[in-house]
Amino acid sequence: xxxxxxxxxxxxxxxxxxxxxxxxxxxxxxxxxxxxxxxxxxxxxxxxxxxxxxxxxxxxxxxxxxxxxxxxxxxxxxxxxxxxxxxxxxxxxxxxxxxxxxxxxxxx
Amino acid sequence: xxxxxxxxxxxxxxxxxxxxxxxxxxxxxxxxxxxxxxxxxxxxxxxxxxxxxxxxxxxxxxxxxxxxxxxxxxxxxxxxxxxxxxxxxxxxxxxxxxxxxxxxxxxxxxxxxxxx
Numbered sequence: 001x002x003x004x005x006x007x008x009x010x011x012x013x014x015x016x017x018x019x020x021x022x023x024x025x026x027x028x029x030x031x032x033x034x035x036x037x038x039x040x041x042x043x044x045x046x047x048x049x050x051x052x053x054x055x056x057x058x059x060x061x062x063x064x065x066x067x068x069x070x071x072x073x074x075x076x077x078x079x080x081x082x083x084x085x086x087x088x089x090x091x092x093x094x095x096x097x098x099x100x101x102x103x104x105x106x107x108x
Numbered sequence: 109x110x111x112x113x114x115x116x117x118x119x120x121x122x123x124x125x126x127x128x129x130x131x132x133x134x135x136x137x138x139x140x141x142x143x144x145x146x147x148x149x150x151x152x153x154x155x156x157x158x159x160x161x162x163x164x165x166x167x168x169x170x171x172x173x174x175x176x177x178x179x180x181x182x183x184x185x186x187x188x189x190x191x192x193x194x195x196x197x198x199x200x201x202x203x204x205x206x207x208x209x210x211x212x213x214x215x216x217x218x219x220x221x222x223x224x
Contacts, residue, residue: 031209041197043215086151090209095141095153095164 003027006087006099013106019074021102023087026068033096034061034072035086043086046072077106110134112216114200120222121190129185129219131200139203140183141213142175146196154198157183158206190223197221 005024013019023032034046047054047061049070054061058077063070074081087099113132121127133140142154153167157177168174172191177183187194197218203211 029209033209033213035215041218043199043201045212045214048212088151088209093158093164093206093210095156095167096209096213097153098151100150 003097004087004089004099006102008102009100010103013077013104015078015106015108017077019077019104021072021085023070023099024068025089027089028091029089030091032063032070033088033090035088037084037086037101039083079106079108082106112200112202112214114216114219116219117217118220120224123192123223124189126186126188127190127221129198131183131216133181133200133202134214137202137204139206139211140177141201142185143199143201144196145199151199192223195221195223
């Protein structure tokens, strides 16, 4: 069993829909990261969080440490949100462990 | 300011040859990481450096892989006697202060390595 599991693996949505991507992990962590990988391959860090909730524009990330679960929400989705979203966890100075990613396609 | 840069952007090499991949982190960033992403696969940690501490090499897949970081800045990932399974995109990232998962990481564009 992978230490970091994401669901769904693939997601197709219509423009304007509310989107949720889930991440569950099985190890203790210091922080959880959400990354976005564009179709061209570039990776951007979206959030790093260790508790509660963070919001940036239309993106919201939440984490429940007790349940070892995080969600990434996208409100009013747009075709430019189409990308692979990757969850990664870190413990102390150990290297990040990555989920396999969720491929999101937002159709106009 | 300038982001993380990597060179070359693409590299095609013959099986058995050695290759060197270069990463220039964001100036002043303490930690530097190397990752690999094989076609259709997730990110795989290879190695990270933080300051003058010994690097964490726990992700290197074999002794054909090595990396160094000179002067706390530029890093080179070397793959000796390349194999076809080494074909992947090699990504470098840096973070301002802390290594591991404790700080936001800034990624370079990657080097696509193809071993024929």
